[in-house]
Amino acid sequence: MDLVAILGLNVVNGAASLFLLCLGLAIIFGMMRIINLAHGEFVMLGAYAAVIAANAGVNIFVAMLIVAPLFVGLVGIVVERCLIQFLYGRLVDSMLATWGLSLLIIGLVTTIFGNTMQGVPTPLGGFAIGAYRTSYYTLFLLAVAIAMLALVYGVLRYTRFGLIARAVMQNPEMAAVLGVNPARVYMATFALGAAVTGLAGGVLAPVSGITPVMGGAYVAKAFITVVGGGAAIISGTVSASGLFGFVNQLGAYFTTPVYGEVILFVSAIILIRLLPQGISGRFFKGTV
Amino acid sequence: MTISRRSFLKTTMTASAALAAPAISTRYAFGSEDPIKVGSLLDQSGAIASSGVTMVTAMQQGIAEINAAGGLLGRPLKLFQYDTQSNIQLYSQYAQQLALKDRVDVVHGGITSASREAIRPTFDRFRVLYFYNVLYEGGVCDRDTFCTGTTPAQTVEKLVPYAMKKSGKKAYILAADYNYGQITAKWMTKYMRDNGGEVLSVDFFPLDVTNFGPTISKIQAAKPDLILSALVGGNHVSFYRQWEAAGMKDQIPIASTTFGLVNEPSTVDAKVSEGIYGCYGYFEELETPESKDFVDKLKKRWPQIPYISELTAATYEGLYLWAEGVKKAGSIDRMKVIEALESGISFKGPSGEVKLDPDTHHTIRNAYLAQVHDRKWNVLETFKAVPPSDTASVCNLIKNPRDNQQYVIDIKA
Numbered sequence: 001m002d003l004v005a006i007l008g009l010n011v012v013n014g015a016a017s018l019f020l021l022c023l024g025l026a027i028i029f030g031m032m033r034i035i036n037l038a039h040g041e042f043v044m045l046g047a048y049a050a051v052i053a054a055n056a057g058v059n060i061f062v063a064m065l066i067v068a069p070l071f072v073g074l075v076g077i078v079v080e081r082c083l084i085q086f087l088y089g090r091l092v093d094s095m096l097a098t099w100g101l102s103l104l105i106i107g108l109v110t111t112i113f114g115n116t117m118q119g120v121p122t123p124l125g126g127f128a129i130g131a132y133r134t135s136y137y138t139l140f141l142l143a144v145a146i147a148m149l150a151l152v153y154g155v156l157r158y159t160r161f162g163l164i165a166r167a168v169m170q171n172p173e174m175a176a177v178l179g180v181n182p183a184r185v186y187m188a189t190f191a192l193g194a195a196v197t198g199l200a201g202g203v204l205a206p207v208s209g210i211t212p213v214m215g216g217a218y219v220a221k222a223f224i225t226v227v228g229g230g231a232a233i234i235s236g237t238v239s240a241s242g243l244f245g246f247v248n249q250l251g252a253y254f255t256t257p258v259y260g261e262v263i264l265f266v267s268a269i270i271l272i273r274l275l276p277q278g279i280s281g282r283f284f285k286g287t288v
Numbered sequence: 289m290t291i292s293r294r295s296f297l298k299t300t301m302t303a304s305a306a307l308a309a310p311a312i313s314t315r316y317a318f319g320s321e322d323p324i325k326v327g328s329l330l331d332q333s334g335a336i337a338s339s340g341v342t343m344v345t346a347m348q349q350g351i352a353e354i355n356a357a358g359g360l361l362g363r364p365l366k367l368f369q370y371d372t373q374s375n376i377q378l379y380s381q382y383a384q385q386l387a388l389k390d391r392v393d394v395v396h397g398g399i400t401s402a403s404r405e406a407i408r409p410t411f412d413r414f415r416v417l418y419f420y421n422v423l424y425e426g427g428v429c430d431r432d433t434f435c436t437g438t439t440p441a442q443t444v445e446k447l448v449p450y451a452m453k454k455s456g457k458k459a460y461i462l463a464a465d466y467n468y469g470q471i472t473a474k475w476m477t478k479y480m481r482d483n484g485g486e487v488l489s490v491d492f493f494p495l496d497v498t499n500f501g502p503t504i505s506k507i508q509a510a511k512p513d514l515i516l517s518a519l520v521g522g523n524h525v526s527f528y529r530q531w532e533a534a535g536m537k538d539q540i541p542i543a544s545t546t547f548g549l550v551n552e553p554s555t556v557d558a559k560v561s562e563g564i565y566g567c568y569g570y571f572e573e574l575e576t577p578e579s580k581d582f583v584d585k586l587k588k589r590w591p592q593i594p595y596i597s598e599l600t601a602a603t604y605e606g607l608y609l610w611a612e613g614v615k616k617a618g619s620i621d622r623m624k625v626i627e628a629l630e631s632g633i634s635f636k637g638p639s640g641e642v643k644l645d646p647d648t649h650h651t652i653r654n655a656y657l658a659q660v661h662d663r664k665w666n667v668l669e670t671f672k673a674v675p676p677s678d679t680a681s682v683c684n685l686i687k688n689p690r691d692n693q694q695y696v697i698d699i700k701a
Contacts, residue, residue: 003509010501017499107333115338116522116550116594119529121557126535132508135533138501207533208498209525210555213335213374217496217523253502257493258465260502 002130007253009129013138015245016145017204019237021218022225023148024197026237029226031169031189034084035095038102039222040215042194046072046201047210048109054120061123064202065144072198073191080190085183102215109212122206137207144203148196153234155192165189224268230278239279244268323366324359324620326351326607327386327416329397329407334374335495335521336399338550342600343421344369345590347396350607360614368392376406383407387414393620394610396421396603400520401468405694408433412692417622421606423549423569423598425471426650426676427695429683432622434629434649436606436642437598438569440475441678442655444545446671447567448479448516450657451543454565456513457485462503462527464520464546465492472518472545474697475678480516488512493524500527504534517544525552532560541565551595553663561660569653570601570639571665582638598639605637609644609651630686641673647684650676 025039036042049071053063083101087094124136156162165185168175172182208214225244229236247267252260275282328347331340351365359365368390370382379398386392387410395411396419398404404420411418411432418433426439452459459480463469469492477487488510491503507515519527528547531537543565547553553561572583572595582604586593612635614620617628634643640654655674658665682695 003505006505006508007502010505013501014499110333110337114592114594115341116555118555119525119557121559122529122533124533126533128535132505133535133539134501134504135530135535137533204498207526207530209522209529211335211338211522214498214522216335217498220496249499249502253506256491257497257503261494261497 014249018241020200027193040219043201046198047205050202068202073195076194230280232280235284236280327392327395460512463518
């Protein structure tokens with residue numbers, strides 16, 4: 001019984017971290033068809049922002065939940081204005097440009113802060129379920145994931161900004177005719193995606209190794225999840241990260257971490273073969 | 289003023305002779321004494337850069353010192369360092385470049401075992417003397433190659449029984465999923481069994497694994513007395529942090545063959561690193577005059593330098609061992625230097641007396657067992673002149689000079 005509970009918690013934790021990592025990418029890729037290969041570096045910038053703020057004496061939760069997304073959101077605005085705005089509709093060019101951007105960010109961070117970084121302690125401590133121990137931080141990650149889910153869903157579904165953003169993504173010319181400035185909406189949406197990614201980096205900082213190249217570990221999984229999820233940002237990302245988190249965590253527990261990764265990638269290939277439009281292309285049509 | 293053809297020629301010829309004079313005279317000065325070329329392949333960017341950057345400082349420092357003392361055989365040394373960017377493909381490419389284009393006289397370099405095995409065949413083929421100055425899993429038996437770092441018989445053999453004595457007989461092994469981790473896990477298993485212990489499970493992790501939740505649950509289900517870790521790289525540091533966050537830190541002790549080789553004790557929180565055991569050929573905290581002198585020199589020249597570990601000390605000592613060999617041979621001819629190095633060369637470096645073992649081309653060196661306390665290594669025991677007995681049990685280059693392979697220990701399941 002304890003084992004079932006702890007495994008359930010592992011699965012939920014795996015899915016929640018995957019969801020947080022993917023949400024920003026899903027917003028940018030799903031709404032603007034920009035393949036942001038610098039996604040992992042946005043995660044890294046979020047982690048660095050949180051760690052540097054916390055080491056400078058800012059409360060750790062403020063650093064993770066406010067400083068990290070604000071900083072990476074600002075970086076997102078700069079990147080969009082200087083680079084991405086010229087690349088809408090040019091899928092291959094956007095991949096090349098953002099890949100270059102990722103190298104630039106890694107180089108800059110390495111030059112400024114060196115190859116390693118003083119981390120922050122994990123807050124909140126641990127608790128026991130029967131014979132097993134785990135950290136309260138696992139539950140905190142889950143809470144943040146649920147809050148982000150609600151927030152992004154609320155913004156896209158119920159606010160005027162969300163309505164305009166979705167309209168621009170569907171048909172920019174028609175939206176422009178109706179008096180919306182698509183360029184500004186793209187900028188805001190890109191910044192939102194970057195900020196959400198920064199938040200993911202911030203909350204993962206206390207449980208990760210912080211290095212300038214840490215983004216590389218996340219980017220492949222994030223892309224697979226977004227593609228597996230399909231066009232709908234929220235329902236697609238939730239269902240895909242739930243599925244892949246489940247498969248990966250249980251695979252790692254019952255076999256080895258090596259096969260956990262293998263099983264994740266094999267199941268992703270099968271999924272995309274069976275559902276080329278992603279999960280939401282088949283099951284959650286017309287949702288956000 | 290009119291310029292005649294003759295006066296124009298006169299002035300321009302004088303001018304060009306004057307301009308060319310420094311080049312001709314320096315050329316003349318070094319004419320018979322071209323620099324000795326020292327090749328170096330170390331990662332200064334990418335995932336392994338945290339190890340490589342300090343190793344490059346050791347190379348630069350050693351070469352500057354040798355040059356300040358008049359060079360070798362009256363000739364200065366010149367360093368050819370290429371940044372391999374943590375990329376195996378670049379290792380192969382730059383190895384060819386060093387051997388064929390730069391025509392270096394020796395190469396020091398390679399960090400991961402994967403990188404060493406990528407470049408070693410190139411240096412064998414093109415007859416370039418090669419030094420690998422990193423602790424590794426042992427077993428390389430190649431007359432062209434010298435391995436100056438520690439091997440499991442020098443460190444794991446001391447670490448495992450010590451940690452068992454402090455904890456218990458059941459261990460759970462975590463290791464990185466490439467040749468270093470795979471082979472080191474076998475040595476850990478061997479030394480556990482030799483000391484009457486039992487290995488509950490061996491788990492391997494690809495280098496990009498960051499979520500250790502399932503592993504931590506598995507460890508709790510297995511209830512070991514001790515964790516043995518050969519985890520590698522920045523992503524794997526997550527394990528130690530998630531382990532502490534789950535409150536397991538005080539329940540089961542950790543002994544590692546990799547933790548602290550970069551600067552983990554000072555980058556993770558003090559609670560995370562406290563009490564972890566390690567055994568290496570060198571620690572920055574050693575109090576010997578050679579060690580203090582070495583640390584002072586590096587910190588003075590590079591004030592931002594991170595922790596100075598065995599990687600850095602062994603690189604420095606490897607360079608000096610080669611220099612001693614060249615001095616003794618009186619030549620930079622590869623075969624003459626190898627024969628000189630096989631005559632029992634030794635060097636007193638920051639880690640103490642380091643002696644080249646002629647049979648294995650490995651080193652007989654001191655090993656130090658330490659425990660992290662308050663973000664620093666607290667050296668608990670010193671083992672003097674430990675031989676590389678793992679490699680020595682399978683490799684004898686004096687008897688079989690044509691041997692060329694990496695032996696792997698065979699552990700029965």
